[in-house]
Amino acid sequence: MSKQIVISFSLLVIHVLSFMASAANFSDLFIPVWGSDHIVTQENQTSLYLDQSSGCGFVSKSKYLFGKTTAQIKLVEGDSAGTITAFYLSSEEPYHDELDFEFLGNVSGQPYLIQTNVFVNGTGNREQRHKLWFDPTIGFHNYTFFWNHQYILFQVDDIPIRMYTNEESKGAPFPKSRAMDIHGSLWNGEDWATQGGAIKTNWSNAPFVAKFGSFEVDSCAMAAETQFDVLKCGKKGKFWWDKSTYKKLDKKQQAKLKWAQTNLLEYDYCKDTARFGNQMPKECPKKSTKTK
Numbered sequence: 001m002s003k004q005i006v007i008s009f010s011l012l013v014i015h016v017l018s019f020m021a022s023a024a025n026f027s028d029l030f031i032p033v034w035g036s037d038h039i040v041t042q043e044n045q046t047s048l049y050l051d052q053s054s055g056c057g058f059v060s061k062s063k064y065l066f067g068k069t070t071a072q073i074k075l076v077e078g079d080s081a082g083t084i085t086a087f088y089l090s091s092e093e094p095y096h097d098e099l100d101f102e103f104l105g106n107v108s109g110q111p112y113l114i115q116t117n118v119f120v121n122g123t124g125n126r127e128q129r130h131k132l133w134f135d136p137t138i139g140f141h142n143y144t145f146f147w148n149h150q151y152i153l154f155q156v157d158d159i160p161i162r163m164y165t166n167e168e169s170k171g172a173p174f175p176k177s178r179a180m181d182i183h184g185s186l187w188n189g190e191d192w193a194t195q196g197g198a199i200k201t202n203w204s205n206a207p208f209v210a211k212f213g214s215f216e217v218d219s220c221a222m223a224a225e226t227q228f229d230v231l232k233c234g235k236k237g238k239f240w241w242d243k244s245t246y247k248k249l250d251k252k253q254q255a256k257l258k259w260a261q262t263n264l265l266e267y268d269y270c271k272d273t274a275r276f277g278n279q280m281p282k283e284c285p286k287k288s289t290k291t292k
């Protein structure tokens with residue numbers, strides 16, 4: 001009897017914490033955090049503006065641990081060199097965890113790059129950069145973070161482009177104990193964004209506009225980070241994202257990831273020996289020590 005009560009109590013808690021927002025209203029989920037006069041919300045889309053006076057950014061009202069978060073985004077058209085549109089999850093400082101999509105603009109006709117990064121306990125330096133297989137300025141595309149105890153998947157439409165697996169057994173850090181806010185922003189990153197910073201923002205093309213469409217958040221939400229909520233949300237095996245089908249990628253997804261890595265990957269920190277020397281980060285695949 002008491003066991004039953006415990007079970008139904010925990011189901012209730014899960015129901016309250018787990019939050020599904022399909023095609024949610026921007027203002028239900030987010031508030032402007034800077035440059036609020038550069039954020040314009042229409043019925044089903046929100047435009048972020050960047051000009052010489054300011055860019056802008058928004059943040060979610062709730063914090064989330066694990067789950068799946070998708071934003072539909074249409075990137076800055078035309079000459080977007082120097083601009084960075086960002087969609088990211090981040091916990092609070094200090095020693096924060098963060099998962100990033102950063103869209104690096106380019107001059108007209110030249111391709112965007114997507115930079116992804118993973119911060120754990122304040123340390124990032126885990127960049128990958130991918131090309132896209134479509135023009136991201138023409139229509140809305142889905143950019144998704146999937147996050148459970150085993151891995152973090154960065155997904156574009158139906159294609160997983162990057163997987164950061166939990167390699168704690170090798171001593172590598174993995175984010176799992178800090179709830180994250182959802183952020184979006186548009187800012188001037190001309191120092192490094194386009195062709196390594198060689199091409200600066202051309203302000204005669206301002207204002208630059210990036211559009212966010214609908215959001216889908218299927219995650220464990222909390223109004224404020226409490227140890228109680230973190231423990232509940234982090235409890236293994238309680239939520240759909242920990243089901244056995246999500247312990248690893250299925251064959252189809254593995255094939256798609258491989259395709260993305262083979263055809264789209266432009267930069268991988270795990271291959272940057274000039275940067276890390278023989279101190280490669282612990283999560284990077286070990287190079288074969290065999291010699292020919």
Ligand SMILES: *[C@@H]1O[C@H](CO)[C@@H](O)[C@H](O)[C@H]1NC(C)=O
Nearest residue numbers: 023024025026027043044214
């Ligand atoms: C968002 O809110 C506005 C105003 O309350 C409403 O007119 C609109 O239908 C809502 N849109 C969605 C997608 O819920």
Ligand SMILES: *[C@@H]1O[C@H](CO)[C@@H](O)[C@H](O)[C@H]1NC(C)=O
Nearest residue numbers: 094095096120121122173177
């Ligand atoms: C996070 O980093 C800080 C500062 O380096 C360190 O004191 C702390 O132990 C780290 N925490 C974890 C969980 O690794």
Ligand SMILES: *[C@@H]1O[C@H](CO)[C@@H](O)[C@H](O)[C@H]1NC(C)=O
Nearest residue numbers: 072139140141142156157158
């Ligand atoms: C994005 O996801 C929505 C909802 O699942 C879907 O209707 C839409 O076709 C997707 N867009 C693209 C470009 O795949």
Ligand SMILES: *[C@@H]1O[C@H](CO)[C@@H](O)[C@H](O)[C@H]1NC(C)=O
Nearest residue numbers: 104106110111113193194195
């Ligand atoms: C911009 O275009 C150049 C030339 O095609 C390319 O080398 C670069 O990777 C593109 N993207 C960025 C963000 O610089």
Ligand SMILES: *[C@@H]1O[C@H](CO)[C@@H](O)[C@H](O)[C@H]1NC(C)=O
Nearest residue numbers: 079107201202203204205206
């Ligand atoms: C900046 O953009 C304007 C308007 O499109 C163009 O005429 C000018 O040549 C551009 N400047 C540079 C340095 O590319």
Ligand SMILES: *[C@@H]1O[C@H](CO)[C@@H](O)[C@H](O)[C@H]1NC(C)=O
Nearest residue numbers: 043044045072140212213214
């Ligand atoms: C917003 O609504 C308009 C008109 O209903 C539609 O054409 C457009 O595709 C919608 N945009 C998104 C991002 O859902």
